[in-house]
Amino acid sequence: MSPPTSSYFAVQAIPHAGRGVVASRRIPAGTVILDSKAPAAHVIFRQYRREVCAHCFEYDRGRTLPVRDSSTGKVFCDRRCQGVWLAGQGELGGEAWEALHTFVQANSKAVASLGSTLLSIANPEREEIDRAWYRAEKQSLRATTTPQLPTGTPAAKARFPSQAWAKHVDPDTLGYLLSGILCAHQTNDRWQDEVLCLAADDEPYKSMEELDAHCNSFVQLRAILPFDLLPSCTTTVCRALANAGSRNVFGIRSGSDGEEYMGYAMYPSASYFNHSCTPGIAKRRTGNVWEFCTVKEIEAGDECCITYLGGDEKDLTVWERRARLDEVWGFECMCGRCVREAESCPSQSLLSFGSS
Ligand SMILES: C[S@@+](CC[C@H](N)C(=O)[O-])C[C@H]1O[C@@H](n2cnc3c(N)ncnc32)[C@H](O)[C@@H]1O
Known part of the structure; x- marks a missing residue:
């Protein structure tokens, strides 16, 4: 299990804040000390699905983007982005996104996002979470062994457990989990190394509805994804995505004003920066990658921190x-x-x- 290494910094224990990024030498202002690489899991919220490029997260003031892939439902700013995205997903990834798109379309009446649901106030506790995931695991075993329904039934429905049919379909949770499952599948050991060693929250769900959405999405993914992807569609992977996601995701916001909150993404290498109300590091997103740059000279041994407050901290x-x-x-x-x-x-x- 390995945090990132760099000639500029090392990840070290920080009193009262777990681990953090500490300068190994003097770093002049204006130095880029980390490039996050592409996210290990992310989601663009459904309401922005026609407006945000699936590859580079470009947003053009709410305009529908010109290139649409009808089989996956993803949109792109141009053919180049589409090509890079498709190559990154591989054949299995393409099939998986297609299966998810078909499933969501076939069940559009059951679609609800957590944002539109009245949420219970209490955070589910560890025991409740363990029970819910145990039930989901059992349900998923039935889902994958349910016999095929007659021809003409959409493939996505055929392997779905009948008792879960009436439940909600939450495209945002499904999309976040699928992106992480694909990353786990493609990078296996590296994913384990990077995601499983992030600071994790054992009780990450803010409501029972959120817990249900994750468990239910897991069962649905087990039922609809291509067979070859199932070894990576496990409760371990899905729970790690929620546990690490609770403390380590970055918002995907629109470019110039940052006012549109369009989704969120997990960048393991960039998740060791603690927060400071007088940060020495600024972050800047270019496409789907973050750059971290010193805004003042940092001495060897100083902690390199970003702000989690987006500038408000000043006042x-x-x-x-x-x-x-x-x-x-x-x-x-x-x-x-x-x-x-x-x-x-x-x-x-x-x-x-x-x-x-
Ligand atoms: C993105 S992680 C940062 C890395 C983390 N410290 C670790 O050990 O992996 C965010 C978590 O770090 C801790 N943290 C970050 N900034 C902090 C601060 N200024 N004071 C106390 N804890 C902080 C909190 O537990 C927070 O949930």
Whole structure:
């Protein structure tokens, strides 16, 4: 299990923040210290499916992109992007996306995204999660052994377990899991190395509905994916995608203003940067890859941090920053600035943090 290595930095233990990226030498401002490579799993939300290039994540102010692959439902800015995407998926990947597209279309009445569902408030706990995945595993065994239905039934329906038929189809969860399953299948040992050693959350689902969507999507994928892909479509892979995803995904946002939240992606090599409210590293997305660049000179031994707050941190108080990071990321910020500012007004911590 290996974090990334570089001549600029090493991944090391950081007090109160797990591991982090520490400069191995002095790094001048303006140096690119990491290029994330393509994501190990990602999803473009269904509502953006005609507007965001499946390869380079290009978004043209909501316009429908010109090249559409009718068998997979993916859109591209041009033929080059389509060609690169198809080559990256390989024959098996192409078949898998086609099966998913057919399945979602054949069951369009059951399509619901978590965003449009009224969610329960409680986060499911570990035992509940284990039980749900155990049930899903059993259900998936029935799904793959269900006899073929008469000719004329769409292939995607034929191997689907009848008792799960009425359940929701969530294209966003299905797409995220399938992209990760394909990456696991294509890179096997490297995927294990990279994804399984990320900081993981044992209780990653924010609601019962989200847990159900993941378990249900797993059963559906087991039922519809090409047979050769099934060894990588396992509860281990799907649970790792949720557990690591909870702490390590980057939002895919529109270019100039960043206002459209179009999906999210997991980049294992870029997942060791901790947050700081005075970050020394800026990140910039070019296509489907992130670059990480120093914004000031960094001394050997200094931690290289990015911001998880997208620039808002400048104008917020320590209590507002901590409340926001806790709400979205589930941790209390222990960066130098927060620790200093919290120490200088400790009584406010109880007042503001408790009431947020
Ligand atoms: C993307 S991971 C960063 C790498 C992680 N520290 C590790 O050990 O793999 C995000 C997690 O790191 C921790 N973290 C990041 N920034 C932090 C900070 N400023 N204070 C405390 N914990 C932080 C939190 O647990 C957060 O969920």
